[in-house]
Amino acid sequence: MLPSGGFREVSRRDLVGQYLGHTAEKTASVVDAAMGGVLFIDEAYTLSRSAGSNDFGQESIDTLVKLMEDHRHEIAVIVAGYTREMSDFLDANPGLASRFSKAVEFTNYAPDDLLMIMDRIAVGGDYLLAPGTLPLLHRYFARLSHDPNFGNAREARKLFEGMRKAQAQRLRRISGRPTLDDLRTLTEQDLLDVIGAVDGAGAR
Structure with missing residues (x-):
């Protein structure tokens, strides 16, 4: 279903930069490197947690939303994290939740x-x-x-x-x-x- 079938796992530090404009560039670069395969963002909810006035996590989310739409037939994006925190993450951008067609909740081990x-x-x-x-x-x-x-x-x-x-x-x-x-x-x-x-x- 995907051109290359590659798998790239990233976290917040791979997507968020240190100054205005840097985050969009980093996020686009990560998506570009994963093009044709799967991009897996672990603990994705950390992008929507503000770490102060200079936090650029929201910029990464907004960039990701646009790139997922522009390249929806070229890349599969999987985001993972704790259930409650992921609900907050999906609310961070009006178009974010609609970019994910399926949600899987893993129950705790007995x-x-x-x-x-x-x-x-x-x-x-x-x-x-x-x-x-x-x-x-x-x-x-x-x-x-x-x-x-x-x-x-x-x-x-x-x-x-x-x-x-x-x-x-x-x-x-x-x-x-x-x-x-x-x-x-x-x-x-x-x-x-x-x-x-x-x-x-x-x-x-």
């Missing part, structure tokens, strides 16, 4: 999904999650999913990294050389050292 992600991260790093960690992880993810700042898969990755550090500290305290199983296994204690324990539920 605790079972996060357990699967956690397991895949562990296996990918040649680690094993001890069986005792699984119910604690599930309860922890269930509590975390109600937090307004819930980070989805990022939470699993952060927790895994924390458990690796806790494991390293634990193994340094044992006498003798650790076995291969010791080195590969992330235990319930490693998890609790990261998240703490409230009534054994594994939550802060």
Whole structure:
């Protein structure tokens, strides 16, 4: 459907300049480089957030609207970000929302999904999650999913990294050389050292 099928990912810093007129030039240059393929703007809502009197995010949005119309058969533009903030972004220019024919909202991962992600991260790093960690992880993810700042898969990755550090500290305290199983296994204690324990539920 597109001439080249290339993919270019950008963010606010790639589109917004430091002085009047610079932003339109930068935005046009990015669109031109992505012509024939896909332009993906991550955290697009940051363009509509004013950072003071010299913020040129709006200039980038206005330029983008015109270029999307002028080249609508030559480029696919995808904008991504948090749902509420993206609604504000689409209101930043009267013609912006109409330039996007489809919206996809990704729902949050459920605790079972996060357990699967956690397991895949562990296996990918040649680690094993001890069986005792699984119910604690599930309860922890269930509590975390109600937090307004819930980070989805990022939470699993952060927790895994924390458990690796806790494991390293634990193994340094044992006498003798650790076995291969010791080195590969992330235990319930490693998890609790990261998240703490409230009534054994594994939550802060």
